[in-house]
Amino acid sequence: MPQRPRIRTVEPLTFVLVHGSWADVTFWDGVAAGLRKLGHHVYVPEYPGHGAMTDKKVTHAQISRAIADDMIHNNVHQAVLVGHSFGGSVIQKTAELVPDRIKRLVFLDAFVLKDGESVSDEFPPDVRSMFEALRKSSADDTIMLPYPVFRETFVNLAGQDLVNRLYSRISPEPAAPLFEKLDLKTYYSLTIPKSYIYLIEDNVFPQGSNEFGWHPHMSSRLGLFRLLKGFGDHMTTAATEPMKLAYLIYSAGRD
Amino acid sequence: MPQRPRIRTVEPLTFVLVHGSWADVTFWDGVAAGLRKLGHHVYVPEYPGHGAMTDKKVTHAQISRAIADDMIHNNVHQAVLVGHSFGGSVIQKTAELVPDRIKRLVFLDAFVLKDGESVSDEFPPDVRSMFEALRKSSADDTIMLPYPVFRETFVNLAGQDLVNRLYSRISPEPAAPLFEKLDLKTYYSLTIPKSYIYLIEDNVFPQGSNEFGWHPHMSSRLGLFRLLKGFGDHMTTAATEPMKLAYLIYSAGRD
């Protein structure tokens, strides 16, 4: 964090970290440790179809329900609810379920869907076609991320060892939640404060497009929001610069 | 400034720093000290309706006149005239008044207006409506910046203490100069060199829009210009990283 003041945090916050597709709770390992080091409480809930919850037959509603239930179970209040990538759509729906437990929503290179959209509606046509073909060819309605796409656009900043380590952890993603149209009318009636963190080397979607992309395309749907940026890509930065990302997330989440 | 060589400056320049709306000369305190440390001469003129000049009934012409008069009074020549935010429109008009005293114009996340425009013409519709309503509801034709707008988009990078300190200094902004259409024909006939500094986390206006925003939307009106960028937002960076900003301003202003 060379551009940022290295102040110690004085306001202990409660973070709930929601990972994205082709990922599991280990995505947040370094960042969670970093936030705890800064004095915060951190929850990293599992959700269906990912990590330890291996049944791939899941719906988007089951996923957001799992996050909300985890918050209820742990008696979490005043949460800074953070979603990465697909996790953005999850925190939108979770906010509908437990709005009173959430202090702020933080989107990290994450989907912000319009009412009635599916995650896949935000895929550029070539990506969408590729994923639809992979979905069709799978036996269990999942999509495995092809290595070249992962290497070039998800972990563009990573060295070979890290690429291999991260790719070996990936398991096929349940397809249905990516293609479900989501009713977000309640979400758009909520007044929870929002932040967006954009890592400027994230090339999962075309940059500078009016039609696609994290920022400003999807971030602009947040209304009034707090923006933070850093160098970084979609999945390397959490592994290689967890303290920097932790500080960005803290800066996004504080009052 | 980790990405930049830490050279000592060898060319003493004269800087005139013009602050923006909801600000006063203290905005530049750290930056002015930084520039002086680098060996430069620095003037930070007061202007009507702001800081010590508390009468809020002012025109845009009175403001640019005050800057020009200050330069004349102090016998300033070869000035690098720097405008922040609203100050961009001020240095455009000041350049018309004392072109021979100015070596270069430097815009820091600042308005560059077209001939015939007002500052408010560059507000996105929702911002414009909000400010028009606030103007109407004021007793003295001023606009007070709402706290949430300040916190989320003017000082997105700041911690709570700094936010509070900076917000407590703010007084209502005279509305008239923001809504005056400015004749800038003379400005557009001048051949003074120009620079633009863009702090990439400045989210006062939507980023990546063709219709609104500091860079590239307004910067592109400068014709041939020198661009510099850094991490930073609209009003935090001058307070927390004054030496970095001083070096950017020096880099923008040198020959």
Add this chain to the structure above:
Amino acid sequence: MPQRPRIRTVEPLTFVLVHGSWADVTFWDGVAAGLRKLGHHVYVPEYPGHGAMTDKKVTHAQISRAIADDMIHNNVHQAVLVGHSFGGSVIQKTAELVPDRIKRLVFLDAFVLKDGESVSDEFPPDVRSMFEALRKSSADDTIMLPYPVFRETFVNLAGQDLVNRLYSRISPEPAAPLFEKLDLKTYYSLTIPKSYIYLIEDNVFPQGSNEFGWHPHMSSRLGLFRLLKGFGDHMTTAATEPMKLAYLIYSAGRD
């Protein structure tokens, strides 16, 4: 490179560095030294109309042929072929000539032309008019880069001494290769992996435009590609931060 892990490279690569217009092989001096320090093999071929090859009457085909011949002569295989600026169009054509010797193409603020385009087709209208006028007024069909354009948009980050040193090295650029329409059908049939490095203060072309510019306008023609970014401009960064640029090029070129 403060944002990047300072790891030592473990995979020795072979880089072929192709400079751009108004430049010669000395453009790469620091970067080549940096890559060698990281353990890599580096070739920096001369090409017609530039540097030691002073005859200005050249074609685009002669330039790409010279690069390909240099690779053949040096028995280069598995090359990471890097093009800067105009050099981007050169590596596109070189890839057609010796595809089997190339492991990856890396574009550094470089032209990526569509089939049938000339480099000048990517100039904004005012730049194109200026260069056409300069071409006409030259005795030997060359274009000398005007000092103000160089200073403000090619080396915006440089101090005066460096600007002078770099500008004094510049000789007029052969015009013909910039205006030749290039058949790139073979290039677009190749499946060589590609990377794009974008230095975010490069202001040679308007930023954020849908019609012009390095990234995302021209980079988006690469199909699936690996993106890297850093602070930096068109011609200063190679001189002042060669190790940072070497590491970006390594990151762009590795498997």
